[in-house]
Amino acid sequence: MKSSIKIALAGKPNSGKSSLFNLLTGLRQKVGNFTGVTVDRASGLLKGQTDLPIQMIDLPGTYSLYPRSADEQVTFDILTEKNHPDHPEKVVVVADATNLRNCLLLCTQLIDLGLPVVLAVNMMDLLPGMNLSLNLPLLSEKLGIPVVGLSARKNSGIQELKQTMTASIPLSVVSFLSNSIYSEVSSQKPPYVYGEFLKKLQTDLHTSDIQISDKADLLKIKDLLHRYETIDELLKTVVQSTLVNPAEKRNWADRILLHPIGGYAIFLLMLLFIFQAIFSWASIPMYWIEWGMGNVNSVLNENIAESWGRSLLINGVLAGVTGIIIFIPQIAFLFLFMAVLEESGYMARVVFLMDRLMRPFGMNGRSVIPLIGGMACAIPSIMGARTIADRRERLVTILVTPLMSCSARIPVYTLLISMVIPPTPIFGFFQLQGLVMMGLYLLGFFMALLSALVLKSRIRKGERSIFLVELPAYRFPEFRNISLTLWHKCKAFVWEAGRVILVISMILWGMVNFGPQDEFNKIEEHYSQLRQLDSADIEQLNRMEASDKLKESWAGKLGAKIEPMVKPLGFDWKIGIGLITSFAAREVFVGTMATLYAAEEDGSSETLRERMLQDTFSDTGKKVYTPATGISLILFYAFAMQCMSTLAITRRETGSWKWPVVMIIYMSLLAYLAALIPQLIVA
Amino acid sequence: MSKQPIQQLYSARCGQRFTIVKIEPLALKALLGEMGIQAGKNVQVLHRAPWNGPMAIQCEGITISLRKEDTIGVEVIQYNPG
Numbered sequence: 001m002k003s004s005i006k007i008a009l010a011g012k013p014n015s016g017k018s019s020l021f022n023l024l025t026g027l028r029q030k031v032g033n034f035t036g037v038t039v040d041r042a043s044g045l046l047k048g049q050t051d052l053p054i055q056m057i058d059l060p061g062t063y064s065l066y067p068r069s070a071d072e073q074v075t076f077d078i079l080t081e082k083n084h085p086d087h088p089e090k091v092v093v094v095a096d097a098t099n100l101r102n103c104l105l106l107c108t109q110l111i112d113l114g115l116p117v118v119l120a121v122n123m124m125d126l127l128p129g130m131n132l133s134l135n136l137p138l139l140s141e142k143l144g145i146p147v148v149g150l151s152a153r154k155n156s157g158i159q160e161l162k163q164t165m166t167a168s169i170p171l172s173v174v175s176f177l178s179n180s181i182y183s184e185v186s187s188q189k190p191p192y193v194y195g196e197f198l199k200k201l202q203t204d205l206h207t208s209d210i211q212i213s214d215k216a217d218l219l220k221i222k223d224l225l226h227r228y229e230t231i232d233e234l235l236k237t238v239v240q241s242t243l244v245n246p247a248e249k250r251n252w253a254d255r256i257l258l259h260p261i262g263g264y265a266i267f268l269l270m271l272l273f274i275f276q277a278i279f280s281w282a283s284i285p286m287y288w289i290e291w292g293m294g295n296v297n298s299v300l301n302e303n304i305a306e307s308w309g310r311s312l313l314i315n316g317v318l319a320g321v322t323g324i325i326i327f328i329p330q331i332a333f334l335f336l337f338m339a340v341l342e343e344s345g346y347m348a349r350v351v352f353l354m355d356r357l358m359r360p361f362g363m364n365g366r367s368v369i370p371l372i373g374g375m376a377c378a379i380p381s382i383m384g385a386r387t388i389a390d391r392r393e394r395l396v397t398i399l400v401t402p403l404m405s406c407s408a409r410i411p412v413y414t415l416l417i418s419m420v421i422p423p424t425p426i427f428g429f430f431q432l433q434g435l436v437m438m439g440l441y442l443l444g445f446f447m448a449l450l451s452a453l454v455l456k457s458r459i460r461k462g463e464r465s466i467f468l469v470e471l472p473a474y475r476f477p478e479f480r481n482i483s484l485t486l487w488h489k490c491k492a493f494v495w496e497a498g499r500v501i502l503v504i505s506m507i508l509w510g511m512v513n514f515g516p517q518d519e520f521n522k523i524e525e526h527y528s529q530l531r532q533l534d535s536a537d538i539e540q541l542n543r544m545e546a547s548d549k550l551k552e553s554w555a556g557k558l559g560a561k562i563e564p565m566v567k568p569l570g571f572d573w574k575i576g577i578g579l580i581t582s583f584a585a586r587e588v589f590v591g592t593m594a595t596l597y598a599a600e601e602d603g604s605s606e607t608l609r610e611r612m613l614q615d616t617f618s619d620t621g622k623k624v625y626t627p628a629t630g631i632s633l634i635l636f637y638a639f640a641m642q643c644m645s646t647l648a649i650t651r652r653e654t655g656s657w658k659w660p661v662v663m664i665i666y667m668s669l670l671a672y673l674a675a676l677i678p679q680l681i682v683a
Numbered sequence: 684m685s686k687q688p689i690q691q692l693y694s695a696r697c698g699q700r701f702t703i704v705k706i707e708p709l710a711l712k713a714l715l716g717e718m719g720i721q722a723g724k725n726v727q728v729l730h731r732a733p734w735n736g737p738m739a740i741q742c743e744g745i746t747i748s749l750r751k752e753d754t755i756g757v758e759v760i761q762y763n764p765g
Contacts, residue, residue: 063717099744101719217709224716231719251729254746260733352748356736365737466714466753471739471746 004053006086007046007165010075010110011094012103013061014345014472016122019152020094021058022484024162041086046162054166057086063102065109065198066220069389076202079113080195090116092165097123097149098130098473100239104231105224107143108176112194116169117145120161125151132241139238144172153478178226181219253474257349267350271372274337278376282329289329293322312509320505323585324498327377330407332490334376338369339485343477351469361449362456364388364467367397371448374404375441378646379497380489382653391462396452398653399663402646403448403639405441408586412637413440415590419609420630440638447639451666497585497645504584504644508555515553523548550596569636569675570629572617582642628682632675640671687760692726692740693751700727700762707756719743725762
């Protein structure tokens with residue numbers, strides 16, 4: 001779309017920028033990555049535009065053109081590099097009407113860059129309630145650019161904005177530069193180019209030479225203060241206020257939500273509520289999905305003649321697809337709550353409350369968000385760690401997030417707990433199985449903290465960074481924004497995790513169904529003879545044949561190879577195979593066991609459970625699933641890194657293979673040692 | 684202006700209002716400068732997280748949270764209206 005015009009939306013976080021973007025583009029938006037960096041790039045065509053397509057780009061939120069994080073660097077590069085593929089023809093600066101001062105900083109910088117700028121003053125509807133009024137025509141005159149007042153929430157002023165930004169925008173003749181600052185950094189003669197000045201400062205700020213970086217810092221401060229001085233002067237005439245205390249209302253809510261005791265209690269209650277939703281409410285749509293996929297399965301079974309193609313379709317592709325979409329309800333619920341908390345402004349308070357608690361573990365308040373998300377799925381959560389500016393804190397957060405009990409572990413836990421933990425009532429109210437399940441969540445969380453503690457001392461600290469979080473005003477979340485966020489998150493999960501799960505599911509199918517041909521022939525011969533007998537139970541024979549074939553398949557041979565390695569943990573070759581197939585996704589373990597024990601997969605988990613319990617080691621004749629082995633296996637699943645998608649995403653987010661390797665080594669060690677403990681106790 | 688004793692924002696109690704006198708080091712000065720917070724502006728300490736956790740301060744209509752030890756170099760005097 002080279003011929004289309006690009007218009008970028010820029011603004012500080014919480015200015016309602018994304019809200020306006022959603023309104024302007026609707027569902028016609030694409031979320032991807034900016035070239036070369038893993039920062040979300042949202043773009044879309046302007047709605048209702050017929051003659052000339054206009055591409056809107058939602059730039060990552062930034063306070064100024066002095067970037068501090070990877071996100072902000074992207075905005076900086078796009079706006080200052082004329083040759084950048086996303087460099088826009090025009091920029092709309094989105095400002096918060098209730099807090100114009102901070103928003104104008106970026107606006108003046110963009111004007112000085114020489115870009116055509118429109119100022120969109122959002123949230124105009126909130127002004128009367130705050131006894132404020134703005135003289136927008138005067139503001140427009142003083143800035144020398146078009147200014148449009150609007151409310152994305154009330155859907156007002158949007159038409160006017162569209163008209164203004166699609167018309168030709170005159171460059172401002174006003175300058176906010178202080179020439180005295182400028183001549184210090186560059187030898188050029190006037191007229192100065194602000195973009196060059198910023199780029200020079202940016203390089204100087206990050207040099208190791210303290211003298212140069214300090215001088216750059218001083219110039220940056222001078223530039224900022226000069227701008228604010230101008231802005232304050234300008235706003236004196238633009239803002240009319242009959243205000244006594246602007247923040248009175250917010251203080252009232254924060255006094256409760258940030259209370260040293262009450263604040264934590266409320267946060268804890270909220271977490272419990274979210275858990276409740278994930279575990280009981282999500283089970284209803286999950287049941288529907290299971291039912292629906294079961295139907296698809298039987299339709300395919302009935303309508304396609306038996307062949308390896310059908311087998312691949314059903315046991316490879318369909319099993320893989322089911323394994324992905326079954327988790328959507330839980331993940332959607334969790335991200336729904338997180339989006340609501342984020343939109344309302346509460347998440348920033350969580351960051352404030354939790355910072356002190358997370359710091360001893362080498363993380364910061366922002367780490368809480370990926371850690372909570374890790375209880376649904378580590379993949380989107382690791383992506384969410386981008387907001388952490390400090391290098392070490394971000395890495396530690398990424399590395400420990402997979403220890404949180406994700407939803408893929410639930411089916412494995414459920415099966416194993418039902419096998420080895422008796423449903424003894426405790427205090428007449430709780431039940432031992434349920435308590436063990438809850439204990440596993442806590443175990444995951446505490447192991448994450450413990451690992452963080454160790455990792456912290458092993459990872460080099462990056463450039464010193466100051467932790468600064470704005471606590472935005474509370475706002476009622478907008479349905480449109482929440483639903484779009486949810487949609488993008490679920491799509492990202494299905495795409496990121498889904499393709500890996502699908503591919504591995506198909507490879508697994510091949511390994512399970514194929515093996516050395518002569519050995520397969522021998523088995524087939526043997527069973528066809530048995531079927532001739534009068535007393536033959538054909539169904540039983542079919543199952544036994546499948547089970548024998550599996551033992552001789554490539555998967556079975558691989559399992560036999562790793563058996564010596566997992567023997568100390570009390571595992572047999574079947575569990576060995578299960579551990580390998582779990583790399584697709586942990587819940588694949590259950591399906592693998594079903595295939596290995598030749599039990600029907602559809603719902604008759606009772607049979608699978610019983611067959612597993614009766615299984616014995618071929619050499620010693622002892623039972624495989626003793627309580628100790630069951631517990632070993634549960635512990636192994638709690639800690640082991642068995643998710644290809646997580647490793648892939650870690651590689652992408654950290655930009656190096658080092659960290660996924662560190663992740664798999666430390667988690668495997670942890671899993672192995674933890675699984676060894678029950679065996680040692682029994683011995 | 685009458686001579687006021689200089690205090691550190693670090694040790695300020697909740698609810699107190701101050702006028703900023705000096706911000707150090709340079710990195711913090713630049714960071715707060717981006718928010719439009721500088722010497723001469725009035726700040727109010729709104730909340731403090733327990734166990735020496737971060738503090739929430741309000742200045743020029745925005746509320747930001749900073750770690751306590753990052754504010755060691757912020758010098759303030761008692762706010763004196765009029």
